[in-house]
Amino acid sequence: MKVNIIGGGPAGLYLAILMKAENASHEIHVYEKTPADVTWGWGVVFSSKTLDYLSSSDAVVHERLQGQLNKWTDVVLPYQGQEVRVCGNPFSAIARIDILKTLQVRCAELGVEMHFDHQVDDVKSLRDCDLLVGADGISSLVRETYKEHFEPEIRVGKNKFIWLGTRHLFTGLTMGFTESEYGPFACHAYRFNADTSTFIAECTEETWKKAGLDTATEEESLAILGKVFARELDGKPLLSNRSAWINFRQVKNAHWHHENVVLLGDALHTAHFSIGSGTKLAMEDSIVLARLLAEGKSIQETLASFEKERRPAVEKIQRAAETSRIWFEHMGEKMGPDPHLFAYDCMTRSGRVDMDLLREQDPAFVEAYERARAAADS
Ligand SMILES: Cc1cc2nc3c(=O)[nH]c(=O)nc-3n(C[C@H](O)[C@H](O)[C@H](O)COP(=O)(O)OP(=O)(O)OC[C@H]3O[C@@H](n4cnc5c(N)ncnc54)[C@H](O)[C@@H]3O)c2cc1C
Numbered sequence: 001m002k003v004n005i006i007g008g009g010p011a012g013l014y015l016a017i018l019m020k021a022e023n024a025s026h027e028i029h030v031y032e033k034t035p036a037d038v039t040w041g042w043g044v045v046f047s048s049k050t051l052d053y054l055s056s057s058d059a060v061v062h063e064r065l066q067g068q069l070n071k072w073t074d075v076v077l078p079y080q081g082q083e084v085r086v087c088g089n090p091f092s093a094i095a096r097i098d099i100l101k102t103l104q105v106r107c108a109e110l111g112v113e114m115h116f117d118h119q120v121d122d123v124k125s126l127r128d129c130d131l132l133v134g135a136d137g138i139s140s141l142v143r144e145t146y147k148e149h150f151e152p153e154i155r156v157g158k159n160k161f162i163w164l165g166t167r168h169l170f171t172g173l174t175m176g177f178t179e180s181e182y183g184p185f186a187c188h189a190y191r192f193n194a195d196t197s198t199f200i201a202e203c204t205e206e207t208w209k210k211a212g213l214d215t216a217t218e219e220e221s222l223a224i225l226g227k228v229f230a231r232e233l234d235g236k237p238l239l240s241n242r243s244a245w246i247n248f249r250q251v252k253n254a255h256w257h258h259e260n261v262v263l264l265g266d267a268l269h270t271a272h273f274s275i276g277s278g279t280k281l282a283m284e285d286s287i288v289l290a291r292l293l294a295e296g297k298s299i300q301e302t303l304a305s306f307e308k309e310r311r312p313a314v315e316k317i318q319r320a321a322e323t324s325r326i327w328f329e330h331m332g333e334k335m336g337p338d339p340h341l342f343a344y345d346c347m348t349r350s351g352r353v354d355m356d357l358l359r360e361q362d363p364a365f366v367e368a369y370e371r372a373r374a375a376a377d378s
Contacts, residue, residue: 001019001023001026001027001130001131001293002026002027002028002029002129002130002131003016003019003026003027003028003029003129003130003131003132003133004029004031004126004129004131004132004133005028005029005030005031005133005135006031006120006123006126006132006133006134006135006136006141006142007030007031007032007133007134007135007136007137007140007265007267008030008031008032008034008100008104008114008116008135009100009135009136009137009265009266009282010099010100010103010265010279010282010283010286011135011264011265011266011267011282011283011285011286012030012032012133012135012136012264012265012286013030013100013103013104013106013107013112014058014061014103014282014283014286014287015133015135015264015285015286015289015290016028016030016107016110016112017058017061017103017106017107017110017112018057018058018286018287018290018291019290019293019294020107020110020111020112021058021110022290022294023294024110024111027113028112028113029112029113029114029115030107030112030113030114030115031115031118031120031126032114032115032116032117032118033117033118033119033120034116034117035116035117036101036104036114036116037097037101039096039097039100040096040163040241040242041096041163041198041241042095042096042163042164042165042192042196042197042198042199042241043070043093043094043095043096043165043190043191043192043193043196043197043198044093044094044096044099044192044198044276044278044279045091045092045093045173045190045192045198045276046069046091046092046093046094046276046279046280047090047091047276047280048090048091048092050280050283051065051066051069051092053280053284053287054283054287057287057290058106060106061102061103061106064102064105064106065094065099065102068094068095068098068102068193069092069093069094070092070093070094070190070191070192070193071090071091071092072090072091072092072171072172072173072190072191073087073088073089073090073091073172074086074087074089074171074172074173075089075172075173075174075175075347076170076171076172076173076174076175077174077175077176077177077339077342077343077346078174078176078177078178078231078232079176079177079335079339079342079343080177080178080179080335080339081231082339083339084339084340084342084343084365084368085172085365086343086347086358086361086362086365087361087362087364087365088360088361088362089173089361091173091190091276093190093191093192093198094192094193095192095193095196096279098193099279120136120141121141123141123142123145123146124145127260127261129260130260130299131260131262131293131299132260132261132262133261133262133263133264134261134262134263134264134267134268135263135264135265135267135282136267137265137266137267138249138251138266138267138270140263140266140267142261142263142267143251143253143263143267143268146258146261149255149258150253150254150255150256150258150263151253151254151255152251152252152253152254153251153252153253153254154249154250154251154252155249155250155252156247156248156249156250157247157248157249157250157272157325157329158204158205158247158329159202159203159204159205159247159248159325159328159329160202160203160204160205160208160213160245160246160247161200161201161202161203161245161246161247161248161273162200162201162221162225162243162244162245162246163198163200163241163243163273164198164199164200164201164222164225164238164239164240164241164243165196165197165198165199165238165239165240165241166189166196166197166199166233166236166237166238166239167195167196167197167236167237167239168189168197168199168232168233168234168236169191169195169197170189170190170191170197171191172190173190174187174188174189174190174232175187175188175274175346176189176229176232177331177335177342177346178228178229178231178232179332179335180207180211180228182203182207182210182211182228183203183204183206183207183210183211183332184203184204184207184331184332184335185201185202185203185207185225185228185229186201186202186203186328186331187199187200187201187202187229187232188200188202188273188274189232196239199229199233199238200273201225201228201229202328204329204332208245211224211228212224213245218240218243218244221245222237222238222239222240225238226238248270248272248273248325249270250270250271250272250318250321250322250325251266251267251268251269251270252269252318253268253269255307256268256303256306256307256310256311257303257304257306257307260299262289262303262306264282264285264286264289265278265281265282265285265286266278266282268285268314269281269314269318270318271317271318271320271321272321272322272324272325272328274321274324274325274327274328274350275317275320275321275324275350275352277317277321281314281317284310284313285306285310285314288306288309288310289302289306292305292306292309320350320351320352321350323349323350323351324349324350327346327349327350334346336376338372338375338376340365340368340369340371340372341369341372341373341376343365343369344358344369344373
């Protein structure tokens, strides 16, 4: 089988690995516009369940990723100078570039033909194959080229966010909230290697403008955020990696495939970063598609089965992610005086975590919440 994959992110590389490992005679090309050692963003976070899922699809990649993970069990909520910890939430983080390098090495070992520094400008020129995969991310050219068939729906979030790094080493999955002189800000932060943490800052457009971030240079943005989050960052500076203020875009597609073309990962669907599931969703797409392709049915049957199997799971995560995104867009209205009441609201915001689960994970947190609730209601 000849497969052309546009995009060498987690979705494209992992599909190439799984297909080539299953059948070495496949001819698989991955076209990636950036050089092998370049990417955007900082570290990403996985839940422990995601990694179990990877272990049963490619044990080599799973083992190599395991060795590079930074693990922790607490969600930490710094809130107006106080801090609430919720235990029993196993997560791990890794630099995005390290995931890509691990996948690239495995692709090379298996004989996948990788074409780095190769931007595809004409998708149709790569159609001469059994399967063309659009794994080209949120701004997918493949999706755009066949938009009348995929019928994408792009919903733009209201908040502004920026994906930064810092040398401050956070000790858990940190969701910090602070009411600044300009309005409320949130940060999503976690350590992902020995000396660096991811730091995503988020605020409403109104706050963003009041802080002068709409006209600030990159350097000025880092300085403004450094002051807003001085307490959370322990005075350490923020770092940029081609970082820019943007609005989250939720991508959905009415149709997932057209003839021998299929979309995968962020090109097909996105989920707000506050639930940290995009890479997981992308790699799960690859697992399901590779398994169905190995069954040897026609491409049309395979792609129809792929959509049928994956759509419900993806839409469930997208619903939770959207609820979470909207919660962050209204965070200012939720910021009352009590840190435990706020932390409970934040932890349960997407509907995936409830009182019973929290009680199981961290009974002391639930007791503190119930005391605060009773005091507030009396
Ligand atoms: C702020 C932020 C934080 C996030 N945090 C997390 C997290 O903690 N956990 C998590 O699981 N996910 C997270 N994500 C989501 C995650 O980054 C994506 O869901 C994931 O990268 C999707 O993988 P992908 O392979 O589909 O797309 P991408 O990783 O975007 O890869 C697409 C690739 O295609 C290439 N490409 C694009 N166009 C072309 C072209 N025309 N020709 C050739 N190559 C092309 C791009 O260079 C890129 O390498 C976060 C996202 C953001 C924005």
